[in-house]
Amino acid sequence: MTLLELLQLLRKHLRLVIALPLVCALVMGVCSYLFMPNTYTASTSMYVLVKGDSTTKTSMSQDLSASQMIANDVSTLIKSDTVSKQTAEALKMKSLRDYKINVSSETTSRVISLTVTGEDAASTAIIANELAKNVSSVAQSVMDVQSVNVIDEAVTPTSPSGPSRIMYTAVAFLAGLFVAIAIVVLMDMLNTRVRGAEDVEELLGIPVIGRIPSMKGAK
Template identity: 60%
Template sequence: MTLLELIELLKKRLGLVIALPLIFALAMGAYSFLLMKNTYTASTSMYVLVKGGSESSSTLASDLSASQMVTNDVANLLSSDRVTNEAAGELGLSSLKDYKVSVTSETTSRVVTLEVTSTDADGAARVANSIADNVSAIAQQVMNIQSVNVIDQAQTPTQPSGPNRVLYVAVAFLAGLFVAVALVVLADMLNTKIRSQEELEELLGVPVIGRIPVSSGRRN
């Protein structure tokens, strides 16, 4: 099937091609706006101070390189079960399964950023601060860390960070368009009706030498 044939086929089923994407988009819009809860992200940043580190200009580059692996270890430690369980216990929670914890660290810096996402804005900030408070003591016990100093305390977010409802609706619209095109093409493939002289000649392998017109009148 060529592109022109596909376009002509879609024109014949234009109603389906338009209606199905709109139905998908409206359904996703209703679901995302009515049933999906807003999520909030609280973030805090920390500075990893390594034992024996020097901040002189002559050794700063080598210190940063040597301590980067330790900083990455701290980033992993922030989302470990030990740290999250202690933070949950401190806040009186059984676990942090309702909170999404993500950690990022720069490749040329000792700064680690912790983000906690939840449907509870105040809870996200409290969990982020609790994890940041607990990680320093644990890091000192298991690593060559002098301290993990909090740069910015997490504040309660006032604006939701998700869900991205517009993106969901757009994806649903495209999915509906894909399904509509697939249905039109499938229906055409399953349709065995001969619709033109060319199809008949291709099917029988012989040329058409004549036609009998269809007459709707009756002869007396």
């Protein structure tokens, strides 16, 4: 099937091609607003202070690689069960399973970024600050770290960070369009009726040498 034939086929079933994507997008839009609660994200940043740090540029350049490895270890430590349990116990929570915790560290510094995402705006900020507090004490006890200092404390977010309802609706629209095209193509493949001279030539293997025109109103 050529592209032109496909376009002609889609034009023939234009109602289905338009209606199905719109219905899918509408259903997803309604579901996202009714059944997907808002989520909020609070963020904090920390700086890893290593024992024996020097303020000279030479020392900092020499220890950059080792310092970055320590920062990566602290990033992993934040998401450990020990820090999570201590944070949950300090906040009198059963666990932090209802919250999504993301940690990232820069490749050329010892700055660590921590984000906490959940359905309660105030809780996300409280958990982020408590995680930063607990990771400092744990890092001091198990690593060669002097402290993990908070640069920017997490504040309660004022607007939701998700879900991305527009993106979900757009994806549903594209999925509906793809399904509509697949249905149209499948219907055409399953249609075995002879619809023209080309079909006759293909089925019988002989050329069509004449046609009898249809006459309206003839007896």
